[in-house]
Amino acid sequence: MSGGPADEMFTVVDVGGTTLRVGDYDPATGAVHRVRRVPVDGMHRDPGAPVAVLQRRVVDQIAREVAAHTGGRPPRALGVAFAGPITAAGLVLTAPTVWGRRGDPLPLGELLTERTGTPAVVVNDLTAAAWRYAATEPGDFCLLTISSGIGNKVFRGGEVLLDADGHGGELGHWVCDPSPDAPLCDCGGRGHLGAIASGRGVLAATRRAAHARRSAFRDSRLAAACGGRADRVDNRAIAAAVRAGDPFTTEVLRGTLTPLAQAVSGVFASIGVCRYILMGGFALAVGEPYRRLLVAELARLGCFGLGPGQIDAMVSLGVADDDHGLIGAGRLLADRMPVPFSQGAS
Numbered sequence: 001m002s003g004g005p006a007d008e009m010f011t012v013v014d015v016g017g018t019t020l021r022v023g024d025y026d027p028a029t030g031a032v033h034r035v036r037r038v039p040v041d042g043m044h045r046d047p048g049a050p051v052a053v054l055q056r057r058v059v060d061q062i063a064r065e066v067a068a069h070t071g072g073r074p075p076r077a078l079g080v081a082f083a084g085p086i087t088a089a090g091l092v093l094t095a096p097t098v099w100g101r102r103g104d105p106l107p108l109g110e111l112l113t114e115r116t117g118t119p120a121v122v123v124n125d126l127t128a129a130a131w132r133y134a135a136t137e138p139g140d141f142c143l144l145t146i147s148s149g150i151g152n153k154v155f156r157g158g159e160v161l162l163d164a165d166g167h168g169g170e171l172g173h174w175v176c177d178p179s180p181d182a183p184l185c186d187c188g189g190r191g192h193l194g195a196i197a198s199g200r201g202v203l204a205a206t207r208r209a210a211h212a213r214r215s216a217f218r219d220s221r222l223a224a225a226c227g228g229r230a231d232r233v234d235n236r237a238i239a240a241a242v243r244a245g246d247p248f249t250t251e252v253l254r255g256t257l258t259p260l261a262q263a264v265s266g267v268f269a270s271i272g273v274c275r276y277i278l279m280g281g282f283a284l285a286v287g288e289p290y291r292r293l294l295v296a297e298l299a300r301l302g303c304f305g306l307g308p309g310q311i312d313a314m315v316s317l318g319v320a321d322d323d324h325g326l327i328g329a330g331r332l333l334a335d336r337m338p339v340p341f342s343q344g345a346s
Helices: 051-070 108-116 125-134 193-197 199-212 214-218 221-225 235-243 247-271 281-286 288-301 308-314 324-336
Strands: 010-015 019-026 031-039 078-082 120-124 141-146 150-156 276-279 315-317
Touching: 010 051, 010 125, 010 324, 019 051, 019 324, 031 051, 031 324, 051 108, 078 108, 078 125, 078 324, 108 120, 120 125, 120 324, 125 141, 125 150, 125 324, 141 247, 141 281, 150 193, 150 247, 193 199, 193 247, 199 214, 199 221, 199 235, 199 247, 199 281, 214 221, 221 235, 221 247, 235 247, 235 281, 235 288, 247 288, 276 281, 276 288, 281 288, 288 308, 288 315, 308 315
Parallel strands: 010 078, 078 120, 141 276, 276 315
Antiparallel strands: 010 019, 019 031, 141 150
16 A cells, blocks of 8 residues: 655654664555564664664664665654653663663764754654554553563653653563562663563563473473473464463463553552553564453452453553554654644544
8 A cells, every 4th residue: 555645754763672663654644654674783683782882773774774765865754763761852861672781871863863854753662652542542541562671651631641851651660579589671670570571571481480380381382382392482482372271371471460460550540540552562462361361460459449340441452563653653743743734644
């Protein structure tokens, strides 16, 4: 499917921990076109490289992909969704899934504006995704992503709740396990929610369980899919096993959902948001069984003032694609562009 004339398109980029996406956003239809996906030149490809080196590579890669996408012309408008906390001025404070350890803050908005010749609007990837769902959600909501890491954003009163320094929406770095040997997060901290309940966290927990409970693992669907070898277990096999109702894999996943349910319960109790949308590659790969397991854990822990039916209704799955950041960045650009562009997005 092709979009409108190229000079009416916005160029949108989504930089995650493993994949960079670039495409056209049509402000008249709210759809993305000509999406290209490539591996990010970050720590996923070169885990031993210094942070400063990875930062340069990622900036170079974004500028290169934008130029290739537009044929070397400055974009009509440029929106970038990026996996990390970002200030209102486009300064990336950290990027645990892109370059790992904390380095110097990176003025990504300024650098991309210089490199592309177009003012770049740079926001956190979950902030962008929230703008996608804001077009269809009738009220306030909290967006949760469970993929290589965990993040969240609350959309309330027509805006994402963040301060000017980018603070907010980082539940993945809430310390839910203070023990000294707690799982290590990509950011270097221990016991963070993202290290325990993300796709990477679930994978690590499943492999540990496979070694610790050899008999249960040996008799599982997961073992059958992985030749009985824990080192061959991956997230795709875990998702398939849970969807098939495998008791061993389901029980491991349930254990990782306890701190996530505690986090959701805390958000609800503190600010009263009653809608939680689940997205991210891992959660959506598991699908409805993931939602049901999380709801069951929320019901077990309790959400003050809500009954089981209300808890079930407040959690839903997001759209099963990976265009959240692209569409959201486009909608945000359309909202900030002068008329008629701001009226075109559906």
